[in-house]
Amino acid sequence: MHRQDQRLSSMKTGDEKSNLRAQHLLHNKRIVQEMVEHAGIQSLDIVVDLGAGKGAITWDLAEKAGKVVAIENDPAYAEALRRKSEACSNVMIIERDIREAYLPKEPFHVVANIPFFITTPILDKLMDPPGSSFQGAVMLIQHGAAKGFTARLIRNPRLLKWRMWFDMELVKVVPKHHFSPPPSVDAAILRIRRKKDVTVALHHHHAFEGLAEYGLKYPELPVYEALKGIFTPTQMKHLVKDLRVDRHAPICTLNELQWGTVFQAMLERVPAFRWPKKLKKNKP
Numbered sequence: 001m002h003r004q005d006q007r008l009s010s011m012k013t014g015d016e017k018s019n020l021r022a023q024h025l026l027h028n029k030r031i032v033q034e035m036v037e038h039a040g041i042q043s044l045d046i047v048v049d050l051g052a053g054k055g056a057i058t059w060d061l062a063e064k065a066g067k068v069v070a071i072e073n074d075p076a077y078a079e080a081l082r083r084k085s086e087a088c089s090n091v092m093i094i095e096r097d098i099r100e101a102y103l104p105k106e107p108f109h110v111v112a113n114i115p116f117f118i119t120t121p122i123l124d125k126l127m128d129p130p131g132s133s134f135q136g137a138v139m140l141i142q143h144g145a146a147k148g149f150t151a152r153l154i155r156n157p158r159l160l161k162w163r164m165w166f167d168m169e170l171v172k173v174v175p176k177h178h179f180s181p182p183p184s185v186d187a188a189i190l191r192i193r194r195k196k197d198v199t200v201a202l203h204h205h206h207a208f209e210g211l212a213e214y215g216l217k218y219p220e221l222p223v224y225e226a227l228k229g230i231f232t233p234t235q236m237k238h239l240v241k242d243l244r245v246d247r248h249a250p251i252c253t254l255n256e257l258q259w260g261t262v263f264q265a266m267l268e269r270v271p272a273f274r275w276p277k278k279l280k281k282n283k284p
């Protein structure tokens with residue numbers, strides 16, 4: 001398995017034996033303020049704090065946003081948050097597992113220091129399907145994961161799917177000593193923003209997922225080899241020209257714009273019965 005894939009899948013399982021809830025509380029006020037600033041929260045915005053802990057981020061958000069939804073599954077933390085929220089009419093506490101919690105139906109943002117071990121399920125919940133009301137996020141995640149999500153080469157179909165509709169940017173590294181207790185690795189601020197211009201329409205997301213899974217099954221394969229089951233040799237010739245790539249270039253070197261071109265070519269030139277189908281439920 002390639003490192004990017006390992007990173008994505010290892011986050012599903014979690015391995016923090018001594019701190020099962022990943023309670024690494026942020027104790028640097030400046031970083032909280034920076035995160036809120038990066039998120040550009042306005043007075044009418046709905047913001048969700050995923051894994052609110054003792055509220056290190058929650059109360060700063062409450063000062064800026066129209067409404068804050070704080071999700072936390074530790075009963076003691078949730079109780080303390082509830083008590084404090086009695087004085088804050090715009091804060092709602094939800095004591096629940098993030099993975100099972102309902103997210104707002106209205107457009108919302110996320111600002112959070114999330115439990116690292118469920119990073120992939122959280123990102124999937126926010127960005128899949130891409131047409132949900134999620135607008136963007138500023139979140140602390142493991143530095144290694146942030147590097148993987150923002151890497152130039154895209155080897156993982158799930159990551160490709162997220163990045164077709166959302167820009168992901170590593171804003172800065174946050175060393176582990178800013179948390180207590182410190183996690184085993186440094187963190188980073190990851191900013192996610194819904195793309196203004198998309199190359200694949202939202203309603204095509206299932207068809208795109210089929211293409212992404214098929215095309216990236218062997219990410220190091222040359223473009224022509226990886227896609228030859230979809231396009232005829234003539235179609236492939238045109239496609240490689242449109243993509244402006246060497247047909248021998250590994251498919252993982254295609255960027256989001258080029259994947260948009262591949263998808264468009266499939267839509268226009270390939271009969272639907274030949275489109276690759278989504279193989280498996282791609283949920284964590």
Ligand SMILES: C[S@@+](CC[C@H](N)C(=O)[O-])C[C@H]1O[C@@H](n2cnc3c(N)ncnc32)[C@H](O)[C@@H]1O
Binds near residue numbers: 021024027050055056
């Ligand atoms: C990294 S801490 C961040 C706490 C706080 N936001 C801060 O920055 O200080 C992650 C928080 O998520 C909570 N948590 C862990 N797993 C969770 C889950 N599955 N659902 C909801 N909360 C969870 C932990 O109890 C912890 O409070």
